Amino acid sequence: MNSPLKTAAPEEIIHPLKRLKSDSPELSPEMKLVQEALFKHVGKPIPRKEDGRLITGKGRFSDDFSLPGQTYAAIVRSPYPHARINGIDKTQALASEGVLLVLTGEDILADDIKPVPHNPVPSTNFDMKLRARDGSHAFTGPHYLLPSDKARHVGEAVAIVVAETAAQAADGAEKVMVDWEELPWVTDTAKAAEPGAPTIWDEVPDNVFIDTTFGDVEGTNKAFEAADHVVKGEFHIHRVTGVTMEPRSSLGSYDPETKRYTLYAGSGGAVRQKNELSKVLGIEPKDLRVLSFDVGGNFGTRNRVYVEFGLVLWASRKIGRPVKFTATRSESFLTDYQGRDLVVKAELALSKDGKFLALRSDNLSNVGGRAVSLSPLSKGSGLITGSYDIPFATLRARAVFSNTMCTQAYRSSGRPEVTYVIERMCELAADQLGFDKLELRRLNLVPPSSMPYTNAVGSVYDSGEYEKNMDRALELSDWATFDARRKEAATRGKLLGRGFANYVESSIGTPKERAEIEIKDDGNIEVIIGTQPSGQGHETSFAQVVADMIQVPVEKVWIVLGDTDIVSVGGGSHSGRSMRHAGTVMAMASADLLAEGRKRAAEIFGSTPDRIDFEGGVFKLRNSNQTIDIFELGRRTRAGHGPLRVVKDNEMHTPVFPNGAAVCEVEIDRDTGHVQIVRYTTIDDVGRCINPLIVHGQTHGGIAQGVGQAMWELCAIDPVSGQPLAGSLMDYGMPRSDTMPSFQCEIAEVFSPTNPLGIKAGGEGGTTPALATVVNAVVDALSEFGVKDIQMPVTPANVWRAMNSGRKAS
């Protein structure tokens, strides 16, 4: 039985924004200083410090590393979506030229190599609590580096072959003979949850391992009964994949003398990799060093452990030589953690004057062969009501296993999906009930006066001016003069359509972060932090923050990341957490550093810390001409007090809610159904913006990924064979320079009250509304054909079919 009450009433946690103000502690003088910092660098579009090496070919990506005596690994993968492994014969492979080692799932068990402890259920105080149907903690499917029982998706690794060269390893992999027994399979999300579907895990015969209901069921039912109108919609936000331009790569090395392992592998956070892989290998975390320097794109796909990372470490110990594995692009398409794949049935209740009264949503997430992360389902669950004040809502959130690659958080995890649903529902409601699309939205937007606003499933929106965003986006996009453009396009045989969407999203992320700041003798400041950029420019924007706090030029601040021998604690980079978490802890560390500096300066001046001022990087004894520069202070006090250095830990659970709006114009060719985006406009409230150059860049890339999903991208699977059909860049539609427009983007800054710098997040806002915005525009363009909805991606085939059937294309 479903037990909504059990899950809807978790342990009592009072949201910080709902507490009485007197609860907040007094700010220290240093923290006040930090808050009132001059912001010389913060807010400025400073070009990035990391560019120098990347534009001259001196980046340090994972495959760029090689070690003496290095060997190469190739992986044997399942050709079937679901098949039992009755045995694996290594004989021929081991006899193949250059082959040194072959390992299988049987060897995993023999060596007691543990499953990857993915911990897929989000667990911060303000995450939605997902549970099994009976309210218990869910079975999520163990993830061994190599399975010994069966393969659960095409591409699942079942053996590793190590050889002297990469080519010999690939040759050897072809000679590993697996005795396969094909099993019934299911890949489709809705079908996997239907009665009688093939079972992926015996522990969960019906494949549905999460089934939780949130919200006020009774209140929602009453609101629906009293409603004048009910609008219904069904949506599939389909499966896509991250396509990081750098294929994943790992180089493992074991030193028998120190008994330590070293792994070079780009990821979303080296500390997580260290902690989880050390559990896999059954060693202490200190015995594994993980290095992750330049990372060629992440978008969520690299946040979790990949089996090959563990395999190269284990194999390296077995043969006593370093082992390297670099995925081909086809392997990336098959086995990079994928994204989205949510099926939603929604119902919206409205009064006769258009007020939203209640929402029901049934969300089914396809996690693939095992659960690696439930972040997408969880994130979306808290945001089903979108930017709108809907008094009652219930959500049934389910997750289902299937014979597909595992899904994971992907660019704006979970939020584009639910934004798509609520924004499509707005359009359907307006169309069916005769309201103006924009006025219906305005009528129902959460007003600034309601902030902090608790939505019907319990999420507390921290701040935002939603209608102002809407007005600004419409103005920037020249919404008012659309008709003239449409007439002009018609003269060229094109159908012009326009789409609009609001969005609000949540940024939570791993709550802990540590900053270490040291004043170096050479006149530089070193900052050690546990986030992991993959293009977000942390080396610049973080330096801007510290430079402002310690009041030195930004050139003097150096950010150290990505080596677990130096970075001990760190939550990595995901969910738009980095600037907020790192910025806050760096500000707190800076405050501590200044307090320590004040103490040391007082000692030198023979005074007390309260008589020391700090300005422009210089400590000064008040009402005197005695001053000392912070670097000089560090040098002079090193002998007596040690380095001028602080370590600060911080934990923040309170989510923030970036928000905004987007407008898209598309031109559709009447004859071919080809869609071209001709205008794209966004407004994003990111809270305080540290570096607008970088934030705009994040928005641009985010738009492209959202637009890509709406327009071309699809992890297609052949319904007859269960085989993935997108195995290379020739059969997966990517945004390219000639299919994307230039964008018009503006940043709005409504400071968040949840953290001292007022930061929200800037990494995902481009993506969140893009799916809805593009589809709204396409449906608008096709209105004369009676098209009311269309399945993404809006390929020419789908559009042509919609134009010629007047119904929802499939």
Add this chain to the structure above:
Amino acid sequence: MSRVTITVNGTPQTRDVEDRTLLVQFIREHLGLTGTHVGCDTTQCGACTIHLDGKAVKSCTVLAVAADGSDVTTIEGLADGSILHPMQQAFHEHHGLQCGYCTPGMIMASVDMVRRHDGVLDERTVRHELEGNICRCTGYHNIVKAVLDAAEKHRAAHAVAAE
């Protein structure tokens, strides 16, 4: 095995290579010049773009033996000592890169484009001609800006030179 000699960034390099060795493997693995990247195996992404006898080509689709006797420039050879090539400078100033993985290929392709058009470029042409280089981070917006800016500076420099 075959012996090949390829001049890379001005220095002749002779190596014995397996016949199936790709030019990109020669550059990355035999010479250790890891600035040239591999992003796919189907000549789609352009991360491996270099200049072969002055023209931009995808080095994953040329055999090292086929490049014997040729002149190759990689991203490492583009700057003049510590002075960045104007295209590198433009990518930096316009934030035309994020993760930096596609960047070497983007820059090499763009340098060749400006050369071929003698700096006479518009947005449409730049977008059309960069279609064979995939970027996942930037949405191309700032890359296009960077290339147009570098093209403009190329034109200006040549106009001055012509006076």
